[in-house]
Amino acid sequence: MQIAMSLASVGIAPSAVRRVETVQDDDSGLMQRVAAGEHRAYATLVDRHLRHAVTLAYRVLFDRAEAEEVAQEAFLRVWQHAGRWRPDGGASFRTWLNRVVVNLCIDRKRRPGMAALEEQPDPVDPEATPYEARLAGETSGHVAAALRKLPERQRAAIVLCYWEGESNIAAAQALGITVGALESLLVRAKRTLRDELSPVIGAKE
């Protein structure tokens, strides 16, 4: 009531606001407008999901520059494929975006040259960027190192289910696999993590 009154006081009918939000500004509506070539709708989608996309990519890749490249490429695909995206396909826009981001991360790791980089131990950089410094504080170095040893699909499964709070169904859709296959990926990932982190787990117990 209070909101309605305050909206009325600035000359906006609450019903009009609700209509605009539900008809045009949900992700499906925005995607339809993006498909029609509307740049403003694209900008709204970017503003709504860029933080999530770049964070997801970072948590899978552990590299900020690469995560930004993945996010940029993912939104280019949003623009290019908006016409083919169907809201009734069973997946939300966010799940679809997750899938694009995860696939781009996995493809990136498959590229020639990346493997050699992956083999190198990560130096302890005294001039670490503020973000890496923050990461070290929040996710212990042991956990980060153990996660890096996982194959990308297993890491993506852990990230989606444990860090992004996705349901098992949404995570499976983002990975393009069944829920059963997702559980299998998670179990394998957890076994590796438990082995890698056993000294830390033992110390905690």
Next chain:
Amino acid sequence: MNLERFAMLVEAYGTDPGCWPAAERAAAQSLLAADTEAQRLLREAAALDSLLSSPPAAIEPSAALRARILAQIAPRPAAIPGWRGQLAEAIALLFPRGRAVPQFAALGLALVIGIGAGLADIGGPETTSIDLFALQVAAAAPVSLEE
């Protein structure tokens, strides 16, 4: 929900019931409340889960990244023109204004080569027709004999 499935849920999704599949959550929680073995499994899994409980902080995208993402989209190509438009485009491609001479020359050369090739080949079809005629006679002969 049996203990085996419960162990699988905890192993895959962790100790937070909020992360368990919605369809199995209530049954798993009932089992957990009643079964000491299930409680033991949960305690065992808690150590690893606590290590996974603090993800890297979310990234605040820079203004530069946002600008790059907005700048990378080009205006959409115009809708496909109707047949008149397509014909006009084809003609414009063949005979661009001010550059008609090379196109006409190419068209003329193609015509000359085509007609020349046709004329040079006139003797050929006769030979073929004769062979074909002989074949037809041979094929028809047994039928004639039977009659």
